[in-house]
Amino acid sequence: MALHIVLIGPPGSGKGTQAVRLARRYRLPHISTGDILRQAVRDDTPLGREVAATIAGGGLVSDELIANLVSDRLARADTAPGFLLDGFPRTLTQAHLLDRLRSDLLVVHIAASNEEIVKRLSSRRICQSCSLTQSGSQADDCPYCGGLLIRREDDEPETVRKRLATYAALAEPLLALYSARPGYIAVNGLQSPDQVTADLFAALDARR
Numbered sequence: 001m002a003l004h005i006v007l008i009g010p011p012g013s014g015k016g017t018q019a020v021r022l023a024r025r026y027r028l029p030h031i032s033t034g035d036i037l038r039q040a041v042r043d044d045t046p047l048g049r050e051v052a053a054t055i056a057g058g059g060l061v062s063d064e065l066i067a068n069l070v071s072d073r074l075a076r077a078d079t080a081p082g083f084l085l086d087g088f089p090r091t092l093t094q095a096h097l098l099d100r101l102r103s104d105l106l107v108v109h110i111a112a113s114n115e116e117i118v119k120r121l122s123s124r125r126i127c128q129s130c131s132l133t134q135s136g137s138q139a140d141d142c143p144y145c146g147g148l149l150i151r152r153e154d155d156e157p158e159t160v161r162k163r164l165a166t167y168a169a170l171a172e173p174l175l176a177l178y179s180a181r182p183g184y185i186a187v188n189g190l191q192s193p194d195q196v197t198a199d200l201f202a203a204l205d206a207r208r
């Protein structure tokens with residue numbers, strides 16, 4: 001059976017790290033809408049130019065734009081065994097769109113408090129080449145691929161506060177929708193990353 005995994009959690013909850021591990025274990029394409037948009041900004045495509053200011057300011061790009069982006073991506077052949085969505089859906093409109101595209105969603109909610117998130121994001125950097133996130137490291141190079149580690153523009157404290165406020169306002173109705181469904185899985189994101197991974201693998205293995 002295809003695995004249609006949706007990861008939900010505040011920015012900085014460890015969602016990106018867990019997504020990489022889940023995608024590897026279940027051999028699924030990791031579809032991060034944030035990564036796709038950042039890549040478009042770096043490549044200076046028409047899409048990138050359209051969203052650059054919104055992303056840098058911590059706001060959300062329009063549902064319409066994201067809907068087109070995700071339905072194009074899910075139409076690709078590599079999603080036949082399933083997919084792992086990271087950063088989508090973020091609004092009820094996006095959730096309803098996803099329901100029209102795929103059924104049998106497994107919605108994984110990684111929960112973490114605002115306090116912990118601000119602490120984590122102030123020390124994290126992202127690899128410019130492989131997009132891997134590093135926290136607490138003083139090195140300039142990515143330990144995995146050797147790429148340059150940079151601070152994301154939207155990890156600045158002021159922008160983080162805005163992103164958390166945006167998340168809190170939108171996540172509540174989304175979680176209300178999904179938590180009532182049988183495919184909902186909640187894990188405690190304040191545990192060590194390895195423990196979060198272990199909990200995720202156990203919960204997903206049990207539902208395959």
Ligand code: AMP
Pocket residue numbers: 011033034035037054055058059060061062066086087088089090094154163
């Ligand atoms: P992320 O890496 O998921 O935190 O996404 C970075 C930025 O990309 C967000 O702050 C938004 O500006 C934009 N973005 C990513 N995914 C979405 C989405 N599903 N809906 C709207 N905007 C998004």
